[in-house]
Amino acid sequence: MRILLTGSSGWLGRFLAPLLAGEGHAVIGLDVAPGAHTDVIGSVADAALVERLFAEQRFEAVVHSGALHKPDIARYPASAFVDVNVSGTLHLLEAAVRHGAGRFVFTSTTSLMITRAIREEAGAAAAWLDETSGPLAPRNIYGVTKRSAEELCRLWHDLHGLPVVVLRTARFFPEDDDTLAVPSGENLKANEFLNRRLTVEDCAAAHIAALEAAPRVGWGLYVVSAPPPFTPADAARLKHDAAALIAERFPEAPALYAARGWVLPESIGRVYDPSAIERNLGFRCRTDFAAVLAALREARAMPFTHDPGYVPPKEMVR
Template identity: 40%
Template sequence: MRRATVTGSSGLVGSVVSEALEADGWSVTGVDRAPGRWTSVVGDLRDRPVREAALQGSDAVVHAAARHAPHVGRVDDREFRAVNVDATEALLEATGDRRFVYISTTSVYGHSLVPTDRAVWVDESLPPRPRDIYDETKLAAEALVTAATTSVVLRIARCFPEPPPVLAAHLLHRAVHPADVAAAAATVTERSDVTGVFTIAGPYAFTRVDCPALHHDAAALIAERLPEVAEAFRTRGWSLSATIDRVYDSTAAAHAFGYRPAYGVHQALAIAQPAR
C-alpha cells in the first residue's frame, strides 16, 4: 500500500487531506504537535526524530503544517521563520526525491490584492507582494519547494469556518471549501507529472471582464448573474456586498490536473436555510 505523510494532520486542512488520501487508497501517517484522528506522530517537525518517524516508509508528503495569519502579532517573527521556512527546508531535505505537495496561501499576493478602479483578478500571473510575516514566510517556503523537481505548490483561497452570511459572501469570489482543497491535494499527490504553483479556489460565476462592475456595484451584478443567490440573501436578511475587491481564478489548476471545485455559494445556502 502506498503511504503518504501529511503534516498538520490535526488541523482543518491537514485532516481533510488525510481523509481524502485514505479514501483514494493511501495509508496515511499524520504528524502534528497536537493529537488528532489522523495524527500518528505527535511532535514538532523542527525535531529530526519527529521528521524521521513521520517519513518512515512514506512515498509522498503533503505539507500543511504552518504558523498562520491569525498568529501574526501574537507570535514572534522568528517563530514564523523557524516553523514556516526552516522546518519546511529540513522536511524537504529529509524527503529527498519523493513527491512533495506544499499547501500555501493566496495571502502571499498581499498588497497586489488591493483594488484600484476594479476588482483584482487573482491568478498565478499576479505578482506576490507580501504584507506581513505570514505572507513573507509562506512565499519563502514556496521558493524552497519549487526548487525541488517533484514538488507542487497549492495556493489555497480563504479556508476556515465562518458565520453563514460571511461564508456565503466569500464563496462568491474568494473562499474555498476544505473538501475542494482536499480533492486538489489528493489528485496532485498522485500526479508526479504536475509541478509548479496553482491557485485553488471555489466555483465562481464571474469572469475577468466583470472586474469593473464588481468594484463599483457588486450587488447589482450578483442580482443579474445569480438572481437566486440574491433572493436567498434577501430572504435570510443578509446584505449583498456593495463592492468585491478580488476574484480568485483556478483555471490553471483545471487545465493542469482537472481541478473542479464542487462546493460554492449554492451549497452554503442550502445548508443555511432561512428561519421559519
C-alpha cells in the same frame, strides 16, 4: 503509498487524512497537537525528528499542510513563523530527496498574493488574481514565510527533480474572520464563495488531485478556490456595482438573501481565478456560490462549516 501528512490534527488535516486513507494510502500524521489522525507528536521545525521519521517509515510522498497561519501572528513571534513555515519546509524537502520520496504536495495560501494596495482595495477595478499575478509583496510574516517556502519547493524541484505541486488555497477556515465584522458569520462566508473561498472538503480533494498529478506535472503551482461566476471583463463593475452584477447572474439571490437577513456585497475588490488547476489537473471545486443559493432556496444547512467557537488544536496544548 506511504505518506507523511503534516498538520494532521488541524482543520484541513482532519478531512485530508481520512480521504488519503480512503484512497488506499498508508498515512502517518505529524502534528504538534494530538488528534484522531496524528501518529507522531512533534514539529517539522525539529530536523532530527523529521530525519528519524523518514529513516524509519521510508515515505514515498509528503503532503505538507502543517504551518503557522495568519491568525497566529497575534500569538507567536516572527521567528516562530520562520522556524515552522520556512525551516520546517526545508527539513521536509531535504529528507524527501535524501530518502527517495517520489512526490511532495505543499499547502500554500492566496494570502501571499495580497499586497498592501490590494488589501486596501484602492484600485478602480477588482484585482483578478491567478498564478501569474505579481510582483508578489506579501504584507505580513505569514505571507512572507509561505512565499519563501514556495521558493524552496521550486528550488528543490529544479535542483533534485523532486515532483512538487504547490496549492495556493483560498479561505476555508471555520471560525469568524479575525479582521472583518460586517457582514459577519455565515453571511460573510457565503459572500466569499463569489471570489475567495472554498470548503475544507474541496480543499482536501484538491490535495488528492495534486498528489496524483505530481509525477506527471513535475512542478506545478495552482490557485485553489471555488470557481467565480465572473470574468476579468467584470472587474470594474465588481468594484463599484457588485450587488447589481450578482443579481444579474443570479436573479433569485437578492430575495433569498433578504429572507435570511443577509446582504450581498456592494463591492468586491479581488477575485481568485482557479482555472489553471481545472485545466491542468482536472480539478474543480464542487461547492460554489450557486450551491449556497440552492441551500438557501431549499432551507438546508449551508454547504460549508461555520464554527465561531473553533480553536486550533495546537492552541489547546500550549
